[in-house]
Every structure is written in structure tokens, then in C-alpha cells.
Amino acid sequence: MKSMVIEKNGFDGLKLISREAPLPGPRQVLLRVRAVGLNYRDVEIVLGSYHTPFKFPLVPMSDCLGEVIEVGKNVTRVKKGDRAVVAFWERWHDGSFDASVAGAPLGGPSDGVLSEQFLTSEDRLVVVPPEINDIEAASLPCAASTAWNALVTSGGVKPGEVVLVQGTGGVSLFAMQFAEMAGAQVVITSGSDEKLEKLTTPGVLGKVNYKRYPNWSAEILKLTNGRGVDHVLEVGGPQSFEQSLKSIRPGGQINVIGYLGGVDGGFNPLDIFRKQATVRGIPVGSRRMLQELVQAMASTKTKPMIDSVTHWTNAAEALQHLHSGKHFGKVILSF
Template identity: 55%
Template sequence: MKAIALCNQPGIDNLTVVDRPMPQPRRQEVVIRVSATSLNYRDVEIVRGTYHTTFPLPLIPLSDGVGEVVAIGDGVTRVKVGDRVCSTFWQRWIGGSFDMAEPSYQLGGPVDGLLAEYALLDEQATVPAPAHLSDVEAATLPCAAVTAWHALVTEGALKPGETVLVLGTGGVSVFALQFARCAGARVLVTSSSDEKIQRAKALGAHAGVNYRDHPDWAAEILKLTDGRGVDHVLEVGGPESFAQSLRAVRRGGQINVIGYLGGTEGVINPLDIFRRQVRVRGIPVGSRASFEAMNRAIAVNQLRPVIHRTYEWTDVGHALRDLESGAHFGKLVLRH
């Protein structure tokens, strides 16, 4: 089979098409024919060699994908040949708290990912794809969607009438907007683009703040909430934006730390967390149980992921550079 791998050293230009043996499922393993994959910022960092953890090479990247089961090993009971399934990011985090996750079983690093014609998965790391979604749409779910759901619903216990602040309009933020609206919450969004804010409003956002026009965007969020602050923040910017998120959240509110697009350097005063009694948690994607609960909600609401652009899977370098640019609204997807 064909796969695309980092073989000797990191770098987008070092991604190489390679021939690999067709995977053979062992006990409780399945092989899928990959039909679509999607990109996350983690993939960019792993490929360019800037991720906080270094993985041995060669490595087939990408964590998100969907495909058809074409072979099963002994003892497989969760799926059958012909089923359409999504992968899970954590191959062995079925449910429960994060201490149930095993770091050595993260798909796309250190475990080979889905940038290939076929992929080998643990049967426990498969989830049926929502029937109403296309392959391109279903491929977006395993990381970005599960992260947003795990933050707001599994951990955050989001309630109707609460206010959610999403930073930016990337994959996690747009899914958070959609899930929050389905739950009856009010959504505020920040962006550097008025056009993106208008697109977010079309999806149901109540209002938005352009942080280029309003560098002190926390003050604008407080105005929009009559000084109270928001109940939940999806924090993707890093230490610099975190300080403003602390000002924008209500006393006793929640900040879900998703990423660090704005960098990893900065100063955070822990007394600000103490004074406001804010709950701060890191969100490491989520468990299979979160994924399955999310898919039920997606099916009931007939929700569709927002796709910014699709590419042929062999054009992954182009797609990664587009993701790096930050110009997207929603997800970037590769067709296999």
C-alpha cells in the first residue's frame, strides 16, 4: 500500500510517499481502507518538528480519519467488514478520567497515523461514523469535535442559557460554537477578521469581537455580558490570551485550555485564578465515550461540520501550509 511518512527528519518538504506492507489484523484489531483524513495543528507541529514531544521516525502522521473496515482479526466484536468507522485519537482511552489514557497509544504520533491507503486500528479505537455525514465530514470528528465536546459537555456540564466564549474560528472553536448552540447556550467569538465573525454569526454566534480592532478584547466581552463575564472559555491562544480570558470569565467560571497558537511564552499570575475562583483544565481531546455521546447529539441535531477546503491526500504539504497560515474557517480535509 501507499503511505506518506516522515522518514529521516522533520519538515513538510520531507514528507515522502512510501510503500508499506498491507497491514494484517491481529487479535482484536481491524484494518480500514482510509477514505478521508483531516488536519489538526498538532499534525503541523509534529511534521515540522516543533511539537513538545519528539517521536521516533519513520512516522505516518495524522490522527483524524474515517474509512471502511476491510479486515478483522480474531475476537473482534465491535465492528464487522463493511462498517464505516472513525478512528479515535487515544487508542486505549475508552472512558473515565484522563488517567485511563495511555500516552504511548496516541494515533499519529507515536503510533502510525492515517496518512495512508489502509490503517490498522485497535477495535476499541473505532467509532461508527454518523450515517448522515459524508466521509469528508466524518473525518473531522476525532480530534477537533471531540475536544470541543469534552470541554463543554463531558467536563464542563454546559447548561442552556450559559454563555460560551470561543477564541478564533479554527476547527475546535467552530465545533464548540455549534455544540453550544445545540445546547441552548449563547456564544461569543473573537477573531482578527470581520468576515469570519459574520460567518460565525451565521452559524448562531450572538456577537463577536475583532481583537485587532480591540486589543483589550476582554473589556469588550465584559461589555457584551453586562460586566458579568462568560461561563465557559475555549482557550486556544496560549499565555498571552489566557490573561485576557481570565478577565473575560465570570467568578467561578471555567477556562478550557485547548492549545497555544499564540505561543508558549508569557506570564500568568496564579492569584488571578484564585481571586476569581476560576476552574482551569487542560483538554487532551477526549475518550471514546465522549466521542460516542457526541455522535448521538450530532445525529439528533443533524449537525454538519464546517469544511473550509478539501484536498487530495497526496497534496498534504499544501494543506499543512494552509493550516499554518491561519486563514481557514473550520476544518481542512484530505480525500483518499
């Protein structure tokens, strides 16, 4: 079988190699990979800017949709012919997150899914119903689970609440869709008017260009008549956190997810006390959360926003496109 590996840092460090196809052992499943979804984490690992260095060669990527082509002994959760997505964490199946037992995520340090075939434990799999196609399903495991965890599982979003999403990346767009599914309204910030104009769904309460309004929390308060939002999906990092704190209502929630704005910056911790804010880190999501969101999207016929689909052997070009920030929606590799 063919696999893509990172041999050195840089987009030119990806190499297509041949490997012997693996055989499933007890409770293991062999997938024929049909589609792979990219995340910004994958870009950082390839470039060497991720906060944790990994040993190379390494098969990258964590998100895929595969067809079950062979099962080992005692497999009960899936059968041959099923289509399934693979959960990000090795052993976080349900309940609260515990790093000491969650195991390794895919695409670093464990080998990822950018191969023609992928061997995994059956415990990691969620069967995908026919309402969701291969390309759509491959977009879900990391970004959608993160948004679902933040808003639904941990956040308990309710009808009539207001959710602030930062940017138009994968997590933010899924959060917008899940908020609307729950009957909440959404306020969106972005540095691109062109991207903001594409967001025309009925649940959008307002849009703010943070480049035009550096003190964008003031605009958020105007949109909410001075009240503030109930939930924030914080993807910018330390530089935007202070603005997020100013944007929430007393007792509001901030879900810390990323650091696209960098790792430098600061804020006054007393502001958390003054706002009586709930601040939590979101470590993607469990298999149970992935299963719940798959079922929710299938039953509501909600479709992920897909930016582009590229053949998997052109992974370097797809990663460069994601790195450029020109994408709108998920970037997918097809097989």
C-alpha cells in the same frame, strides 16, 4: 499499499512510499481509509516545532474515516462494511484521563492514518451512522472531541449560559456548534473581520476582533452586561490567559486547550483565586466522548464546517494551507 511518511522536518519532508498491507490479528480491524482530517498538531509535528520530538520515518495524522475491510478473531464492536472513525488515544475509552494508561496517540509517537489502509484495535473505533458522510466524519476525532470534552463532559454547559471561543479553528468552531446545541450563547474572538462575518448563526451573542481591541476582555464584559462568560475555550496560550480570566464571571470555567499565541507570557495566579475560577486542561477526549458527539451530530443533523478537501497525496500543500491560517473550518484529505 501506499503510505505517506515524514522522513525529515519540513513540508518537503513528506514522502509517498509503498508498504506491505497489514493483516489483522485478534481483536484488530483493517480499515480502507476514505478521508483524513488535519489538525494544527500535524503541522507542528511535520515542521518539528511540536513540544515532543518523534522518531522518523513516521506516518502522520490522527483523524480518519475508514471502511472496515477485514477483521481479526474475536472482533465484536464492528463488522465488515461498517464506516468508523478512530479515537485519538489508544486506551482512553471512558472515564477521567490518566496519562499512565491512556496509551499512545496517533501520528506521533505511533504511526498515524495517512495510508491507503490502517490497522487498529477494535477498541479504538466508533461506527459512523449514514447521516454523517466520509468527509464530515474525518473532521471529528480530535477537534470535536476536545470541544465536547471541554463544554459537555467536563463543562456541563447549560441552556442560557455564555461560551467564549477564541478564533475560528476546528476546536473553536465545534465548540460554537455544541454550545448552540445545548441552548447556550457564544461570543467569538478573532483577528480577522472576514472570518467573523462568516459566523451568522442565531446563537452568536457577539464578535470581537482582538487585534482592534487588545484588551478584548473589556469588550466581552460589555457584551455580557458586566457579568462575564460562563465558559472559555482557551486556545491562545499564556498571552491570552489573563484576558480570559478577566472575561469570566465569578466561578466561571476556563478550558486550556492550545498555545497558538505562543508559550511565553504570564499572569497573577491570585486572579484565579479572586474569580474562583475552574481551570482545566483538555487532553482531547475519550472514545466514549467521540461516540456521544457522533450520535449528537447525527441526531441533530449538525454539519461540521469544512474549509477544503484535497487529494491525500497533496498532503504537503494542505498542511501549508492550514499553517497559513487562511482556512475557515476543517481541512480534509480525500482518498
